[in-house]
Amino acid sequence: MSLFLAIDAGGTKTSCALADETRVLGRAVTGSIKLMRVGEAEASARLRAMLAEVSLAAGVGLGEVARTCIGLAGFTIEAVREWAEREISDVVGGELLLCGDEEIALDGAFKGGPGILVIAGTGSNFVGRAADGTIYNVGGWGPALGDEGSGFWIGQEALRAGFWAKDRGVPTELLKVIGEFWRVGSLGEIVEKANERPGPDFAALAPLVARCAEGGDELAAAVLERAGAELAEQVALVALKMQESGGDDRIKVAYTGGVIAQIAPVRAAMVAVLKKSAPNVKVMEAAADSLEGALWRARGGK
Numbered sequence: 482m483s484l485f486l487a488i489d490a491g492g493t494k495t496s497c498a499l500a501d502e503t504r505v506l507g508r509a510v511t512g513s514i515k516l517m518r519v520g521e522a523e524a525s526a527r528l529r530a531m532l533a534e535v536s537l538a539a540g541v542g543l544g545e546v547a548r549t550c551i552g553l554a555g556f557t558i559e560a561v562r563e564w565a566e567r568e569i570s571d572v573v574g575g576e577l578l579l580c581g582d583e584e585i586a587l588d589g590a591f592k593g594g595p596g597i598l599v600i601a602g603t604g605s606n607f608v609g610r611a612a613d614g615t616i617y618n619v620g621g622w623g624p625a626l627g628d629e630g631s632g633f634w635i636g637q638e639a640l641r642a643g644f645w646a647k648d649r650g651v652p653t654e655l656l657k658v659i660g661e662f663w664r665v666g667s668l669g670e671i672v673e674k675a676n677e678r679p680g681p682d683f684a685a686l687a688p689l690v691a692r693c694a695e696g697g698d699e700l701a702a703a704v705l706e707r708a709g710a711e712l713a714e715q716v717a718l719v720a721l722k723m724q725e726s727g728g729d730d731r732i733k734v735a736y737t738g739g740v741i742a743q744i745a746p747v748r749a750a751m752v753a754v755l756k757k758s759a760p761n762v763k764v765m766e767a768a769a770d771s772l773e774g775a776l777w778r779a780r781g782g783k
Contacts, residue, residue, distance in 0.1 A: 483543060486573060487775035488551035489584050490514050490565075492603050493739070496772050497531055499539040499546070502780065509537030515554045515560055525568055532572055534598035543573045550578040550779035552585030552771060578778055582771060583608050583621075589774030590735030590765065593782055597719050597762065598769060600751030601712055602738030602745070603684040609719040609732070617722045619715050624683075630712035630747065632740045638704050639690045640675055640683075646700055653700040658689050691744045701747065709750025715760040716751070724761070732762045734744065735769040742768040 484506075496510045511531040514524040536543050539693035549569060555561040562579055569577055583606055587598045591625040597609040605628050624633045643655035647668070647729035656671060663681070665676050674681055720732050734755070741748055752764050 483547040484575075485776060485779035486535075486543070486546045486549040487772055488549065488569075488773055489582065489585060489772040490551055490553045491771065492518065492554045494591075495527065495531060497535050498772055498776055499535045499541065500776055502779075505776075506541065507535045507537075508752050509538060511536035516558075516564060517555060521564060524564070528568055530568075537598050540722065546573050546575045548578065548776045548779050548781070549573050552580055552582040552583065552775050553587075554582045556581035580737075580778070583780065584743045585774035586769045586771040587735075587774065588735070588777050589771050590769035591733070592777055594775075595723075596733040596735055597716055597723075598714055599716055599734060599736040599741055599751070600738050601630055601632075601736065601740050602739035603632050604628040605634070605712065605715070607715045607719050609723050612725050615726060617719050619722075629715060630708040630710075630740070631758075632753075634683075634711065635704060635708050635740065635747075636683030636686030636708065637653060637687040639686055639701065640671070642664060642700050642704055651700065654693050654696070655690070655701055655759055656713050658693055661687055662686065662689055687740055687744065689767040691746070694746060705744060705746040705747075706750045709738070709747045710754045711751075712747070712751045713754035713758060716755060716762065720759050720762050730761055734762050734764045735763070737769040737771055 482501050485500050492515055493513055495514045498505050499507045511527045511533045513519055514528050515525055553565055555562060565579060566577060568748060583598060585602055587608055587610055589599060590596060595610050595612045600606040606675060608620040609617040620627050628634050639655050643653060646653045660671050665671055665674055690701050690704055694705050716734055723732060755762055
């Protein structure tokens with residue numbers, strides 16, 4: 482019996498599964514191990530604790546693992562790859578496959594086949610794979626340069642919308658709710674907090690915006706609708722690139738990430754815009770399972 486280890490190391494959490502050829506034997510979850518977010522010492526401690534937990538849950542030793550696949554946020558950074566290879570190889574046996582977290586999410590949805598993946602959580606990224614295996618990327622440039630439709634984008638746009646409304650006397654609860662969340666009592670303090678360097682976690686505001694929208698706040702709803710439209714624009718661009726290279730006319734679109742998977746108005750707005758701007762694409766109903774993609778790769782694409 483061969484054993485396979487799958488790890489999904491995204492930006493906000495890390496999950497893993499230890500499996501044989503047909504069954505998952507154990508699972509474990511920990512916080513982010515993204516070096517730019519938590520630092521090397523904390524990332525290493527979390528990774529090793531998670532690996533020990535999954536080994537205990539599965540009842541097998543990590544030295545028996547034949548192949549591990551880890552999808553990493555920040556995979557393009559050499560220091561991140563070197564750290565992951567060193568830490569995992571130190572406690573896990575067998576072959577190690579390193580790839581980006583967007584790649585395992587793509588495989589979670591399409592198992593090596595063609596399609597487009599929307600990643601919209603803290604940040605955003607878009608990747609398409611044609612039938613011949615060619616990869617097309619759009620976005621993923623970070624909050625200062627892109628991340629359209631992401632949690633960060635929603636939080637920042639909600640603040641801008643709130644102050645726009647303040648200047649014009651338009652009713653909205655956005656500034657009040659954000660001020661309470663940040664535990665500040667005045668508009669000046671909100672401005673000061675928003676302009677801190679390093680800046681606050683704007684992505685943490687996205688669920689607040691969603692709750693305001695659910696409560697009937699039209700400005701909050703408009704922010705979410707614009708987020709979906711931003712995502713749709715990027716998807717349409719990927720689809721266009723794939724078609725120009727001779728790809729299939731009909732393209733499936735999968736999604737993953739807290740914003741697109743959990744904030745329904747954003748997803749609905751994206752789908753609605755795509756029906757007009759890119760009618761050749763079809764958005765899948767369920768979110769892609771990145772960990773399942775990592776396990777598919779660890780098993781050798783089976």
